Amino acid sequence: MQAATRHSAFSSISRLLVFLSPYRFWLSVKLLSTLVLAANDILLVYIINLLFSSTLSGDKAGLTQAVYLILAFILIGVVVNFFNVYSSGRYSAAVTRDIKNTVGEHINKLPISYMDSRHSGDFSSRMTNSMNEIEGFINNDFAALIFHIFRVTVCIVFMFYMNWQLTLFGFGVVLLMTFLSGAISRPLSKYAADVQQEMARMNTVVQDTIGGIHIIKSYNLVEIMYKKFQDLLGKLMVNFLRIEKRIAAIGSVSIFVRTAPLVGFFLFGGYLVSQGQLEIGALLAFVQFINYLVQGMGEIPNQISRFKIAAGISDYLFELLDQKTERTEGKQPQNLSTEAPTIEFQDVSFSYDGKSQILDEVSFSLEQGKTIALVGPSGSGKSTVFKLITGFYDYQGGCINLYGEPLTEWKLSAARTLISHVSQDTFLFPGSIAENIACTEDGYKMEDVERAAKMANIHEFIRVLPEGYQTLVGERGVKLSGGQKQRLAIARAIMKDAPILLLDEATSALDTESEKLVQEAINRMTRNRTVLVVAHRLSTVMNADRILVLNNGYIAESGTHAELIAQNGIYRRLYHNQAGSHAEQPGQIAQEGA
Numbered sequence: 001m002q003a004a005t006r007h008s009a010f011s012s013i014s015r016l017l018v019f020l021s022p023y024r025f026w027l028s029v030k031l032l033s034t035l036v037l038a039a040n041d042i043l044l045v046y047i048i049n050l051l052f053s054s055t056l057s058g059d060k061a062g063l064t065q066a067v068y069l070i071l072a073f074i075l076i077g078v079v080v081n082f083f084n085v086y087s088s089g090r091y092s093a094a095v096t097r098d099i100k101n102t103v104g105e106h107i108n109k110l111p112i113s114y115m116d117s118r119h120s121g122d123f124s125s126r127m128t129n130s131m132n133e134i135e136g137f138i139n140n141d142f143a144a145l146i147f148h149i150f151r152v153t154v155c156i157v158f159m160f161y162m163n164w165q166l167t168l169f170g171f172g173v174v175l176l177m178t179f180l181s182g183a184i185s186r187p188l189s190k191y192a193a194d195v196q197q198e199m200a201r202m203n204t205v206v207q208d209t210i211g212g213i214h215i216i217k218s219y220n221l222v223e224i225m226y227k228k229f230q231d232l233l234g235k236l237m238v239n240f241l242r243i244e245k246r247i248a249a250i251g252s253v254s255i256f257v258r259t260a261p262l263v264g265f266f267l268f269g270g271y272l273v274s275q276g277q278l279e280i281g282a283l284l285a286f287v288q289f290i291n292y293l294v295q296g297m298g299e300i301p302n303q304i305s306r307f308k309i310a311a312g313i314s315d316y317l318f319e320l321l322d323q324k325t326e327r328t329e330g331k332q333p334q335n336l337s338t339e340a341p342t343i344e345f346q347d348v349s350f351s352y353d354g355k356s357q358i359l360d361e362v363s364f365s366l367e368q369g370k371t372i373a374l375v376g377p378s379g380s381g382k383s384t385v386f387k388l389i390t391g392f393y394d395y396q397g398g399c400i401n402l403y404g405e406p407l408t409e410w411k412l413s414a415a416r417t418l419i420s421h422v423s424q425d426t427f428l429f430p431g432s433i434a435e436n437i438a439c440t441e442d443g444y445k446m447e448d449v450e451r452a453a454k455m456a457n458i459h460e461f462i463r464v465l466p467e468g469y470q471t472l473v474g475e476r477g478v479k480l481s482g483g484q485k486q487r488l489a490i491a492r493a494i495m496k497d498a499p500i501l502l503l504d505e506a507t508s509a510l511d512t513e514s515e516k517l518v519q520e521a522i523n524r525m526t527r528n529r530t531v532l533v534v535a536h537r538l539s540t541v542m543n544a545d546r547i548l549v550l551n552n553g554y555i556a557e558s559g560t561h562a563e564l565i566a567q568n569g570i571y572r573r574l575y576h577n578q579a580g581s582h583a584e585q586p587g588q589i590a591q592e593g594a
C-alpha cells in the first residue's frame, strides 16, 4: 500500500472544512457558543474581583451587582452549553455521512486499474476507522482548540492590563512550553497515518481469511494466517505505543507548565500585595486568570496533537479522492452502425506495469452476429483482451473500435450497456436469486427473470427451492454449486440482453449432466449475438466463426477449426493434446499449455 501524500496540517484540515460549509448555520452556532462560554469564564473573573472588593469595602450595591452577575453567569452557562453540544451533534453526523457518501461514490468511479492495485480491506478501513477519528475531531476537538486559544488570549490581555511584570513571567514559561510541545508533537501526524495503514492491512488479512476460509482450512493454513495477523497486531502496537509515548511526554510538559507559573505567581503576587501595589480582589482575579492560562497551556498542545492526528488521517482518507476517476463523458449508443465490425482491435499494445508487454500489436475484427474464440496458453492475455474492451484499463498503443467508433470516445458506462460479460468467477450479490438475475436498479418483471432462468437451464432448480426466486444467496454464493452459479450468470447475461457477449468459459470441471445444462444455456445465450469467447470447451471452439490463438501477447494463428488443424501449428498441438487426454470430454483446450 502506498503511503498517503503528506500535506501541511492546515491544507489537510481545510479539505475537511469544505464538507462543513453546507452546515454553516450549526457550525456558526458551535463557534459562537464556544466563544460565549469562553467569555462567560472571563465574566466569572470579573465577578470574583467585584465580590471581594465589595465585601472588603462594604459596598452593598457592588455586592448586589455581583449576585445578579452570578445568576447571569449560571444562566448563560446552562443555555449556551446546551447549544454548544447540540450544534456539533447536528452537523458532525451529517458531515461524516457526506464524506462517506463522497468517498463511496468516488470509489465506485475509480478505474479498475486502481482498484486492482488495492485490497478491499484498505477501502473499508478508510470508511470506518478513519471516519471515526474525523468525526471526533469535527465534533469536539477543533472547538476545544478555539475555546482555549480565545480564553488564553483574553486572559493575557487582561493580565497585562492588571500587572505586566507578573504576566511577563508567565509568558516566558508559555514560550518554553510551546517550543517543547511543538517539537514533541510534530511526528504525531505521521504516526497516526501509519496506524491507519496498519489497521487497513489488518482488515485485509481478516477479509482474506474469512473470504478464503475453505481453502485456508483445507490446506491447514490457519496457523499461517493467524501468524500474519499477530505480526500486524504487533506492528500496530508499536505505532500505538509511539503515539502514547509522545502524548505522555506532552502530558508531562503540561504538568510542568501548570505548576511553574503558579509558584512564581504566588511569590511575586504576594510581594506586590504586601507592597500595596495590587488589591487583594485583583490578586484573586489574577489567580483565576492564571488558572485559565495554565489550563489552556496544558490543553492547547493536546488539541494541537489531535489537530495533527486528524490532519494525518484526512490525508490518508482524501488520498482516495485525489485519484482520477473513469471517463464519464463521451459517445452514447445511438444510431449504431449496422455495417462496422462490432469490435475491432487495430495494433493494440498493452502492459499493466509499463514493463512486460501483455499484448503486442494485436489486430482482429469481430463482425456483427459472429463468434470469435480466443484460445492460448494460460497467461497469454485472453482475459486482458476482455478488460480492455470493457474499458477497465487504458491501452498504450493502437486503437479499439466499438461499432466503428474508438473506445476512447465512448462514454464508458454507455459502452458497457452494450456488453454482457460472463466471467469464470460468478459474483453473487447479497440478495435474492431474482435480484441477482435482474441485476438492475430499476424494477424488473418476474416473468422476464423466469424467462431468462428457463433459457439458462436454472429455472427448475430455483422453482423447487422453498422460497423460489426470493431465496437469498449468501455472500459470494456459497450455497450454489459451480454449475448452478454459471447458469445463474448466464441467466443474468440473457436478462441484460446486450448485443455483445464476452464469455469467459469456466474451466472448473463439471459433471456430465451439469456440463450439458451449461452448454445448452450457452448455446441459447449466444444465438443472435456477437460473441467473443475465451473458449475451453471443444464444442465452443469448433463452432466459432474464427479462432484466434494468442501466444506471448500476439496472435500466433487465426482461422476456422479446420484451417488451423490443417496449419499444423500451436492450435493443432493444443487440440491433439486435449483430444488425446480427454477424447470423449469437452473442456480445457486453452489451459493445456502450448
Ligand SMILES: Nc1ncnc2c1ncn2[C@@H]1O[C@H](COP(=O)(O)OP(=O)(O)OP(=O)(O)O)[C@@H](O)[C@H]1O
Binding pocket: 116, 352, 353, 358, 376, 377, 378, 379, 380, 381, 382, 383, 384, 385, 590
Ligand atoms: N491486474 C493485473 N496486474 C498486473 N498483471 C496482470 C494483471 N492481470 C493479469 N496480469 C498478467 O497479465 C498476463 C495475462 O493475464 P490474463 O489473465 O489476460 O491471461 P489469460 O490468458 O486470460 O490466462 P488464463 O487462461 O489463465 O485465465 C499474465 O501474465 C498475468 O500475470
